[in-house]
Amino acid sequence: MSSESQASPPESNATARAPGLLRSSGVVGLMTLLSRVLGLVRDMVIARYFGAGAGADAFFVAFKIPNFLRRLFAEGAFSQAFVPVLSSYRERRGAGEVKGLVDAVAGSLGLVLLGVTLVAMLGSPLLTAVFAPGFLDDGPKYALTSDMLRITFPYLLLISLTAFAGGILNSYDRFAVPAFTPVLLNLSMIGAAILLSPLMTEPVMALAWGVLLAGALQLFFQLPFLMRLGLLPRPRVDYRHDGVRRILKLMAPALFGVSVSQINLLLDTVLASFLQTGSVSWLYYSDRLSELPLGVFGIAIATVILPSLSRKHAAASAEQFAATLDWAVRAVLLIGLPASLALVLLAEPLITTIFHYGQVTDRDVVMSAWSLRAYAVGLLAFMLIKVLAPGFFARQDTATPVRIGVIAMVANMVFNLALIVPLAHAGLALATSLSAWLNGILLWRGLRREGAWRSQPGWLVYLARLAFANAVLAGVVLGLAAPAPDWLAMTGVERAQAMVVLVFGGAVAYFLALALAGVRVRHFRQR
Structure with missing residues (x-):
């Protein structure tokens, strides 16, 4: 690292380049895809052992x-409050003053x-009794x-500081490192x-120690990149700092606003603990698969647009703000619709291919597929x-x-109580989905009413094109897929080969x- 890079003020580095949203989303998506694929490998190992x-x-x-607290606090409320204030x-x-804000937030947080x-x-x-x-x-x-909770809980401290470092890097358009x-x-x-x-x-205690080690590795991995920006924090506790006070003020309601889906998933775990043994695991395995497209595309786009929207709001650029939101919704539909369709059509084959090894039984596959x-x-809805x-939050x-x-949370509890008896653990998952749709529709309506999002021309044609492409996808997948019982009888290699054909053919x-x-x-190119 040269002395010039160390001495450069943060602002000069920030304005060095401004990659397009599509390119930045692609970078984040690629890094997240690598992480999620390894996450599936991780879950395959856990399932096998x-x-x-x-x-x-x-x-x-x-x-x-x-x-859960990481997503609720660090990646949820904190990030959504910190990035706009930093921007x-x-x-x-x-x-x-930017460096002073970083130092004060690091110490106070x-x-x-x-x-x-x-x-x-x-x-x-x-805590165990509560959750x-x-x-x-x-x-x-x-x-x-x-x-195990005594060992895993310090992960919250480490990963929250990691999210803080990642928020700084994202604000300066350094998306790849936090995504990796x-x-x-x-x-x-x-x-x-x-x-x-x-x-x-x-x-199984080994997994808890693995979580703790991971928290430390993730935090220290990002510090050299903060140093390159000239923003390596020197922590200073100052709750009277104007920026810290503003972040705290924004965080309190944001705890609910952005993380409702995570709260709903946790409520699923609480209720599932009363169901038969295996229910928590079935929900976990199915949730992990549904999070693959959510993380690779939904979170990638959200990560990229928040700093962009924050800067456009600060610069009073309302038209560009609205156009960026419209771009994001179109991009989510492009991937979210076929991903949802594929998960519904290929539930058993996916669960079987990824998790049906070692201690996972045929019944575990069937039950996980329902959720x-x-x-x-x-x-x-989660992606939207x-x-x-x-x-x-950008405003x-x-x-x-x-x-x-x-x-949405109240609705989720009502749906849970209505669906848990007839559908057991799958009812909890469906309740979460229904409340997510309610949440997404209300957010969309609020943005339209306030004029923050105005639909750009061409929406009807775009929706018609998506409908046609998804119909073709469904036909190809149904034509290529073997019946669910056949997947259970296949060897691991046969499953992998068949799944590659399905995924490649469908895509x-x-x-x-x-x-x-x-x-x-x-x-979809937009700067």
């Missing part, structure tokens, strides 16, 4: 609690996280979950399952929420999303149909 038994249920709860400082203030982590580690049995009350009737499972960082989590957990678990008295279909119903919520409006979030058919209908890459 631990199946869907009591130990796996215990770990998934112990991991879900800090992971505003960049647009309107000097480099010194770190102190709060440290306190929360220590309290949670001491109170892990209580998985159904485990109270199973003493060994309850004790194992509490023990989750790869380290997957590698760490895979290594723990394969190498560490045979050495431990309770093998996967239910999650797939709401996949497009990811790109519509930044339309509010530093957190009141509207929180009102919508509360409505080629879909994009050829789009091209025949007149959709072109240039339609």
Whole structure:
């Protein structure tokens, strides 16, 4: 690293280049795809070693609690509050004040996280009882979950600081590094399952240690890149700092506004803990598959547009703001519709190909497939929420999303109670999907009413083209796919080969149909 790069003020680096939204989304999507593929490998390893038994249920709860808080706090409320404020400082203030904001946020955030982590580690049995009350009737499972939670909870501290570093890098259009960082989590957990678990008295505890190690690796990986920007924090606790106060003010309602889907998923876990053993694991495996397209495309687009929308709002560029939101919704539909359709049509083949090894039984495949279909119903809604919520947060409006979030959470609980008896764990997944649609529709209506999003010309033609391409996709997939029982009888290699044919054939058919209908890459180029 040259002395010139070290000495360059943050603002000069920030304006060096401004890649287009399509290119930036592609970079984030590619890095996220690598992470999600490794995540599936990780889950295949976990399934092979631990199946869907009591130990796996215990770990998934112990991991879900800090992971839920990470999404709710670090990647949810904090990121949505921090990035707009940082963007505003960049647009309107000097480099010194930007660095001061970074230092103050690092110190103030770190102190709060440290306190929360220590309290949670001491109170892990209580947290387990709150988040998985159904485990109270199973003493060994309850004790194992509490023990693992003491190890996994510090992950929240480490990954929240990682999200803070990633927010800075994203604000300066350095998207690749934060998007690649989750790869380290997957590698760490895979290594723990394969190498560490045979050495431990309770093998599943190895996964908890893998999570803790991953948190440290992800944080330290990003620090050199902050140093290159001249923004490596020197933590300073200052809750009276104007930027810190503004972030805290925005964060409180944002806790609900952007993370309602995560709260709903956690409620699923709480209720699933009362169902038969395996229910938590079935929901986990199906949720992981539905998150692949959500992470690769929905979150990638949301990551890219938030800094862009924040800068356009700060520069009072309303027309470009509206056009960017419209671009994001079109891009989400382009991928979200076929992804949802494919998950519904290929639920058993996907679960079988990825998870049906070792301790995973035929029944586990069937039960996981039902919840996967239910999650797939709401996949497009989850993706739309990811790109519509930044339309509010970029304008530093957190009141509207929180009102919508509360409505969606209440609706989710009503749907849960109505569907859990007839559909068991799949009813919980379907309730989450239905509440996500309610959330997404209300966000869309709010943006239209406020004039923040105005539809651009050509929507009817675009929807007709998508309908045609998705019909072609469905026909090709149904024509190529073998019946579900045949997949269970295949070897692992045969499943992989058949799935490659299905995925490749479906993707080629879909994009050829789009091209025949007149959709072109240039339609999605926007700076």
